[in-house]
Amino acid sequence: EIVLTQSPDTLSLSPGERATLSCRASQSVSSDYLAWYQQKPGQVPRVLIYGASNRAPGIPDRFSGSGSGTDFILTISRLDPEDFAVYYCQQSGSSVTFGGGTKVEIK
Amino acid sequence: VELLQSGAEVKKPGASVKVSCKASGYTFGGFHMNWVRQAPGQGLEWMGIINPNAGAAKYAQQFQGRVSMTRDTSAQTFYLELSGLRSDDTAVYFCARDLRGSGWYYLDHWGQGTLVTVSS
Numbered sequence: 001e002i003v004l005t006q007s008p009d010t011l012s013l014s015p016g017e018r019a020t021l022s023c024r025a026s027q028s029v030s031s032d033y034l035a036w037y038q039q040k041p042g043q044v045p046r047v048l049i050y051g052a053s054n055r056a057p058g059i060p061d062r063f064s065g066s067g068s069g070t071d072f073i074l075t076i077s078r079l080d081p082e083d084f085a086v087y088y089c090q091q092s093g094s095s096v097t098f099g100g101g102t103k104v105e106i107k
Numbered sequence: 108v109e110l111l112q113s114g115a116e117v118k119k120p121g122a123s124v125k126v127s128c129k130a131s132g133y134t135f136g137g138f139h140m141n142w143v144r145q146a147p148g149q150g151l152e153w154m155g156i157i158n159p160n161a162g163a164a165k166y167a168q169q170f171q172g173r174v175s176m177t178r179d180t181s182a183q184t185f186y187l188e189l190s191g192l193r194s195d196d197t198a199v200y201f202c203a204r205d206l207r208g209s210g211w212y213y214l215d216h217w218g219q220g221t222l223v224t225v226s227s
Contacts, residue, residue, distance in 0.1 A: 001168065035213035037151075044201060044220060045151065050213040088151055092205075092212035095167065096141065098151040 002026055004089050004099035012107040019076040021102045023089035028069045033093035036065055036074045039101075040085045048087075049074060079104070108132040110202050110218035117224045123190040126221045128202035135183045136160045139205040141214055142176060142187045144198040152198075156205060157185060192225045199223075 003026040013019055023034070031052035037045040047056045049065035052072055062077045076083055084106050089099040113127040128140065142154040155166035157176040164176040175188040185202055200221045203214040 033212045037214075039151075044217040045203075045214075046217075047213050047215055050206075050211055056213075056215070086150075090151075090153075090213070092207065095165070096153040096156065098143075098153060101150045 002029060002091055002094045002097055004091060004097055006087075006089060006099035006102045008102060009100075010103045010105060012105050013079055014107045015079050015081050017079050019074075019079055019083070019104055021074040021076075021087055021104075023067075023072040023074070023099050025070045025072070025091060027094075029072075029091045029093045031068050033091050034065075034067070034072050035090045035092075037088045037090060038083075038085050039088065045088065076104075081106075108204065108216045110204065110216055112200075112202060112218040112221045115222040115224070117226065118192050120193055120225055120227055122192050122225075123188060124192060124223050125186055125188045126200050126202075126223070128185040128187075128218050130183050130185065130204075133204075135180060138208055140176075140178070140185045141203045141205050143201045143203055143214075145201070145220075146195070146198040149198075154187070154200075159185070189223075192223075194225050197223065197225045 005024045007022045034052040036049040039045040048063050053065045064075045066073045086101045086103045088101045109131045111129045116124050118124050136159050141156045144152050157164040173190045177186045202218040204216045
């Protein structure tokens, strides 16, 4: 099973700042199989990024994804108040697994 | 696309629960369906995936032996059954459509979630 480790656990930032979230895989994952999700309290997750770097329909361009192999990054260029949430990476290359999540909170 | 799940359940330890997910707004056989759960205050945990055409399912290792995923093509509904319930099975259970049949690999639509509470 591929284990995804996200860091940091919590990111404390102010609106307008840049957020950089990391997702490290225990073994290499094809970029095609790496996605990022956002989940707000009481809501279902929604996909932000698929194929490591493709924005899902309707997702603002302040969200971007990058990386390959075992290291992937989700970047939020300028935090909007609505972006404070929990973010998960997910891989579908070998079975399916989720990372443990990174909470982006208001500083 | 809409995935409508059944309502909340309260079960005793050792019992079984069956959650349904009715799909509409797309071709039922065109997309696999995942089941994902989330314990209170915790992250997302993948449970397994089912092919709607063959009915074949693949389960996460930690659930092997006590989980069953099925579908009823005439009712356009997917089912998750979990047996031998324990208190740590208390969670919200989601169905989530998988786009792997289209060449992309992510979950694009999610059900609203079903809270299963296991308590004596």
